[in-house]
Amino acid sequence: MMQFLNARELDQTQFDAALKLQQRLDCARDPGLPLTPAGELRATFDDNASDNAYHERLVAFDDGEAVAFGHLELTRDPANETLAILEITPVHNDASKAVLSELLRIARADGRTSVIAFGDYTPEADAFWAGLGAELRFTEQESDLDMASVDAELMTRWIDAAPDDIDLVHWAGRCPDEHIDALVATATAMNDAPTDDLEIEDTIFDATTLRADFEARDACGIDYVGILAICVDGSAAGATEVFVNRFRPAFAWQWNTVVLPAYRGRGIGRWMKAAMWQRLRTEAPEATTLRTGNAESNAAMLAINTEMGFRPSHLMGCWQADLAILESGISRGGSEERTHA
Template sequence: MTDHVRLASPPSVPMADAAAWHRVVAASMAHDFPGVPAPAPEQIQAQLATPGLDSRRLTWLATASDDVVTGVAALRLFSSPGRDHLAELQLHVDPAHRRRGTGSLLLSAVLDACRADNRRSLITETAADSPGEAFCERSGFSRALTLNHLVLSLADVEWTEVDELADAERPGYRLAGWTGTVPDVLADAFAAAKNAMNDMPVGDLDYGTSQWDADRVRSMAEVVSGRGDTLLTVAAVHEDGSMAGYTEIVLPRGGTARAEQYDTAVVPAHRGHGLGLWVKAAMLRRLRAEHPAVTAVRTDNAEDNVHMIDVNRRLGFGTERRTHEYQLDLPTRPKPTPLTR
């Protein structure tokens, strides 16, 4: 029998729906990403209840005739200038209920929402060589980017080398670090450095650009904190007061042993001085000292981001899996011509 789809948008996602959502995601990931831990139930609840930065989220659940949730979809609609054409999809179907039209039913609801919001591009991520790839290609998506997902076990780290890298002198630069929101004295410099991420490799994705200022970096930290996660940052500060580069780690709520790498960036004018390796080594040492319960760090890099992959390899990261970013180009309505007198 065909599944039924209903909209369940935050902030009104009931706990029962969040529990069902987690069950579907865990089953889907166990099938498509064997060995990769699924988010904990409290992480799923926080993601559903907490709006993302400069975006809003719509969610759908597909249910069978017995009201069992068989599939879920979350659509993130970006709202900041430079990205307000973009929507990002996460879609999971319980493997026990696949090939019954559930994914197509969810995608149809998602596409209706994208058209209603006049979105130009819809992107989604799927495991390499997985059923998700075939689903994307049948649905008209095109592969736009390949990501290498890397994991570092802290038990395997060569700490002597990491300490040497973190202690290395970088004339004209100093290290700074903080937890949560950036200190006010560094907020403007941090925002300027954040804009360096706009030249990261994105393949053929119509990803747009984000413009950062001090208020926006504070808002980002508030979003992370609102989910119950902990945000750690280590930065390289130039002697003129500008920020030359930084790296961010997020510790998910619930005391999980796996930390998640967020941004690492070096401002173009400061590249070629080993700053990316420097701040990442300092971050690893900080994890060892301040968060001994963390046993691994996960990151991902675009396949053509060879410099950052080399940095991660030197620190001991190994390949865990590969994923592909797919994109669907959507027709948009022309904006009305302003009336003139």
């Protein structure tokens, strides 16, 4: 009998089984990277504030063995109050539809009516979601950078070509109050990033939202490293952010990089990325791999990353459907007996 447990409420034996599943998935997906340690998985399970969203995480068990994870993200953003974002790992075993059914139940109870499913794009995943009535609406290229292999002279040239009417402001952990409005402007500018055919509204950011995310990331074991490109009047020209994982410091994540429309075409994006690379090599030399994700349709940013040395690692997909369509698709495929905890 399939059993679903709230990931925050696992006992030690159940948590150990979940960790075993996570590390098995790590080996299959990223054999060259360190495995997820217990502390990181626990912090992930406990997270309920990052990305301006509530999070629900389930672990599916079959005869005591952890067989699948379900993650439901319920955005707090009022512009997307009917949207649920979910991920099921893996999506090609017998537990997948049962996990999905439980996540949809939670989403419906919260008033959500539209669902975006996010995960690795594979033939199995595409067949799973298409079979339930969801459409592939967006693809994202994940790429990895070997930090030691970056051409240091190229980075110097990018920095030397920087405009002289803009300064870079470095921060860590929490953006200083005097620059928070500039950071809000850059976060808002990320709404220009391609979303292809996804039905999703622009996210509304403010200082309170960003400060809450700083705290949530820290609680999850993430060191937030930021650079702002600031004009003479204190307004924003751009920003880049990296997450350094305290549990696996060798594996860092390139988060947002954005240049505001009025300042594009001046080399600011390259400048910020080069400055961040130099900073990480000095302040976080243990970070040997930097991963990023870009919409396949974002040719400009992909070109910069390729020039810097990023190499494709995984193709990600977003499938979208009305929640009712997914419920109907599950019903057509039959139901599975389950218990709740």
